[in-house]
Amino acid sequence: MALRHIREIGDEILTKKCREVKAMTPHLKELISDMLETMYDAEGVGLAAPQVGVLRQIVVIDIGEGPIVLVNPRIIEQDGEQEGNEGCLSVPGKAGVVVRPNHVVAEGLNENMEPVRIEGEELLARAICHELDHLQGVMYTSKVKGELFDTASEEDSEEDSEAYEEEQ
Numbered sequence: 561m562a563l564r565h566i567r568e569i570g571d572e573i574l575t576k577k578c579r580e581v582k583a584m585t586p587h588l589k590e591l592i593s594d595m596l597e598t599m600y601d602a603e604g605v606g607l608a609a610p611q612v613g614v615l616r617q618i619v620v621i622d623i624g625e626g627p628i629v630l631v632n633p634r635i636i637e638q639d640g641e642q643e644g645n646e647g648c649l650s651v652p653g654k655a656g657v658v659v660r661p662n663h664v665v666a667e668g669l670n671e672n673m674e675p676v677r678i679e680g681e682e683l684l685a686r687a688i689c690h691e692l693d694h695l696q697g698v699m700y701t702s703k704v705k706g707e708l709f710d711t712a713s714e715e716d717s718e719e720d721s722e723a724y725e726e727e728q
């Protein structure tokens with residue numbers, strides 16, 4: 561396992577669509593392990609393969625309830641609406657308000673290419689949407705209502721600082 565370099569906004573790879581994973585390989589398993597380690601090291605709640613420079617349909621998520629690995633994920637159901645702050649490990653120090661569905665069901669494969677179905681509300685629903693967008697080359701910054709704001713300068717405000725730690 562090794563930490564991978566997280567690509568930042570402005571890097572063209574973050575705007576490209578990812579290819580489907582046809583077969584799991586030792587190389588891709590190592591990528592998944594590295595993505596989890598990199599996400600935890602950066603204290604993010606999610607990470608998509610293009611964020612570490614690999615254009616494959618792989619995301620990892622952990623909102624504090626244990627790691628989720630999704631290969632070739634698709635959202636199959638979504639409903640409700642939530643509006644809240646969102647951040648991204650590829651856009652360090654920034655956050656913005658994004659409207660997302662409040663409830664999402666996604667299907668995909670795990671690291672053993674076994675089918676998995678993930679159902680999430682609130683933060684998990686937000687993280688699933690955010691990470692799956694990365695696989696389409698879509699950054700949350702294109703969906704922000706209003707302006708991005710600087711999270712560091714908000715630390716002394718009355719607002720809940722936890723909201724800014726949810727970088728994906």
Ligand code: ZN
Pocket residue numbers: 647648649650690694727728
């Ligand atoms: Zn992100």
